[in-house]
Amino acid sequence: MTSSSVGPASNTHDVIVVGAGPGGEDATTALLRAGLSVAMVESELVGGECFNWACVPSKAMLRAGHALRSAHRLPGAHEVISGPLQAAAVLAHRDEVISHRDDSGLVEGFTGAGATFVRGHGRLDGPRRVVVETADGRLVLTATLAVIVATGSTVAFPDVPGLAQAGPWTNREATSARRAPRRLTVLGSGAVALELAQAWRSLGSERVVVLSRRATLLPDLEPFAGELVLEGLRDSGVDVRFGVRVLRVDRSAAGGEVAVQLDDGTALVSDELLVATGKRPTTQDLGLEAAGLRPGEIVEVDDSMRVPGSDWLYAIGDVNGRALFTHQASYHARVAAAAIAARSQGAEPDFLAEADSYAVPRVLFTDPEVASVGLSHAQAVGRGIRARVVEADLGKVLGAQLHADGYRGRVSLVVDQDASVLVGATFVGQDVADMVHAASVAVVGRVPLERLRHVIPSFPTMSEVWLDLVPSAS
Numbered sequence: 040m041t042s043s044s045v046g047p048a049s050n051t052h053d054v055i056v057v058g059a060g061p062g063g064e065d066a067t068t069a070l071l072r073a074g075l076s077v078a079m080v081e082s083e084l085v086g087g088e089c090f091n092w093a094c095v096p097s098k099a100m101l102r103a104g105h106a107l108r109s110a111h112r113l114p115g116a117h118e119v120i121s122g123p124l125q126a127a128a129v130l131a132h133r134d135e136v137i138s139h140r141d142d143s144g145l146v147e148g149f150t151g152a153g154a155t156f157v158r159g160h161g162r163l164d165g166p167r168r169v170v171v172e173t174a175d176g177r178l179v180l181t182a183t184l185a186v187i188v189a190t191g192s193t194v195a196f197p198d199v200p201g202l203a204q205a206g207p208w209t210n211r212e213a214t215s216a217r218r219a220p221r222r223l224t225v226l227g228s229g230a231v232a233l234e235l236a237q238a239w240r241s242l243g244s245e246r247v248v249v250l251s252r253r254a255t256l257l258p259d260l261e262p263f264a265g266e267l268v269l270e271g272l273r274d275s276g277v278d279v280r281f282g283v284r285v286l287r288v289d290r291s292a293a294g295g296e297v298a299v300q301l302d303d304g305t306a307l308v309s310d311e312l313l314v315a316t317g318k319r320p321t322t323q324d325l326g327l328e329a330a331g332l333r334p335g336e337i338v339e340v341d342d343s344m345r346v347p348g349s350d351w352l353y354a355i356g357d358v359n360g361r362a363l364f365t366h367q368a369s370y371h372a373r374v375a376a377a378a379i380a381a382r383s384q385g386a387e388p389d390f391l392a393e394a395d396s397y398a399v400p401r402v403l404f405t406d407p408e409v410a411s412v413g414l415s416h417a418q419a420v421g422r423g424i425r426a427r428v429v430e431a432d433l434g435k436v437l438g439a440q441l442h443a444d445g446y447r448g449r450v451s452l453v454v455d456q457d458a459s460v461l462v463g464a465t466f467v468g469q470d471v472a473d474m475v476h477a478a479s480v481a482v483v484g485r486v487p488l489e490r491l492r493h494v495i496p497s498f499p500t501m502s503e504v505w506l507d508l509v510p511s512a513s
């Protein structure tokens with residue numbers, strides 16, 4: 040950590056950014072590029088949850104397991120591989136990738152680019168004012184133009200008797216532990232649960248059980264996504280139990296074990312319990328009252344990221360509840376910075392966050408991966424679109440067979456039949472993460488299906504699956 044304040048000494052800046060996760064970082068960068076002065080306030084670490092305890096360490100923990108399984112799927116490589124992952128080396132690499140949670144280099148990058156950095160807890164204190172509690176005392180910052188709230192989200196704990204007292208893991212412990220727990224129980228079955236369950240199973244946990252209160256996985260995606268991910272998890276040794284509720288948790292058992300009592304009459308004993316049951320906005324202690332808003336709730340914004348009725352308060356990333364992904368926080372940051380810069384010149388912005396409503400991309404980094412964008416078939420129908428789905432077996436594409444012997448994967452496109460454009464796409468399989476960007480371009484650009492016939496995938500890549508899909512979609 041650095042001293043509490045670094046950069047130009049003034050306490051008045053064009054913009055104050057509260058929270059330096061991916062949203063706050065990218066807003067600061069865009070505002071500086073626009074020639075505005077910025078004070079960046081962060082209570083913990085620059086990089087936020089994503090870089091330090093979420094996206095980045097979890098992906099580093101998953102990658103080696105995926106690489107090992109991929110190699111096992113290729114004749115010639117399979118025969119020469121023996122033994123499991125070296126978990127200690129994977130975890131050391133994880134810690135290296137996130138700079139051992141030392142953000143001094145990031146702070147220097149921002150102050151070197153002209154920002155003022157203040158380490159401390161920020162609270163709104165009336166129009167364009169933020170009070171920061173730092174290690175050295177109380178600092179009052181004033182903005183001439185705007186305050187951007189980018190304080191992210193924190194774990195939402197379900198109300199289960201004994202859970203809080205049992206000292207469960209959240210994503211923070213699950214991405215910083217240095218040894219695999221022998222037995223891990225995971226409460227919840229969303230993205231955090233599935234990625235971290237597979238990661239720890241690959242890293243040596245002997246038994247990993249995921250407890251889902253629902254009957255299927257990934258209910259807001261196409262049904263085949265949840266089915267293929269379930270197969271992949273089970274193949275890698277993760278036990279997924281559906282339709283179960285936790286009645287009680289107790290850590291008082293001998294040996295520090297944690298006992299989870301389920302509503303089907305059974306009990307699970309494990310060494311750690313990971314709570315992965317969703318997030319809530321970090322707005323409890325942010326002074327939202329000063330802006331006429333309610334603490335603890337999401338900060339609702341318009342498509343320029345500004346709070347309706349305010350001419351100075353903006354909110355970006357997880358805290359506005361629009362789409363809880365790092366890339367969306369970054370998109371919001373670019374939109375908010377453009378809006379503040381335009382309004383400082385008396386103009387209205389021409390770059391608004393319209394894609395939040397119809398073209399959010401997402402990748403679930405399990406094996407298999409799920410990469411999707413836009414609407415599922417059910418969502419499209421729900422919006423009154425005359426939608427049709429076309430599907431293809433990715434395993435039949437030569438490019439996929441070259442990635443893995445017996446490649447298993449599936450792709451679907453959702454077509455708006457009246458407009459003759461794509462409104463959604465889903466890719467499931469090994470190494471599909473990057474394939475979704477082409478679909479995002481088609482969805483956002485509303486590329487007519489007729490034009491897609493002229494988009495030629497290179498041979499022999501997995502993108503050749505588009506050659507099956509486009510004629511069926513037209």
Ligand SMILES: Cc1cc2nc3c(=O)[nH]c(=O)nc-3n(C[C@H](O)[C@H](O)[C@H](O)COP(=O)(O)OP(=O)(O)OC[C@H]3O[C@@H](n4cnc5c(N)ncnc54)[C@H](O)[C@@H]3O)c2cc1C
Pocket residue numbers: 057058059060061062063080081082083084085086087088089090092093094095097098159160161162189190191192210231321324325355356357358362363364365366367368404
């Ligand atoms: C395990 C896990 C894995 C994930 N993987 C992915 C992934 O692969 N891809 C993806 O797109 N998304 C992923 N996500 C979601 C992603 O982490 C969030 O969408 C992203 O971090 C949101 O960025 P943000 O800037 O809004 O908030 P955050 O990253 O939460 O940053 C907010 C910052 O604000 C600071 N702060 C809060 N209150 C104050 C205050 N009052 N004063 C000063 N500072 C304050 C915090 O300390 C924090 O640094 C993952 C989430 C989890 C939990």
Ligand SMILES: NC(=O)c1ccc[n+]([C@@H]2O[C@H](COP(=O)([O-])OP(=O)(O)OC[C@H]3O[C@@H](n4cnc5c(N)ncnc54)[C@H](O)[C@@H]3O)[C@@H](O)[C@H]2O)c1
Pocket residue numbers: 197198226227228229230231232234251252253315316317318362363364401402403404
């Ligand atoms: N690869 C990625 O992009 C990635 C990875 C991890 C997280 N994220 C994002 O971060 C956010 C948080 O992820 P998450 O997995 O914590 O949330 P989530 O909302 O995706 O999943 C929460 C899960 O918890 C379950 N649940 C909720 N309350 C429960 C209760 N009382 N008892 C039992 N189960 C309960 C839900 O049914 C669901 O399965 C999400 O928006 C997610 O998309 C993204």
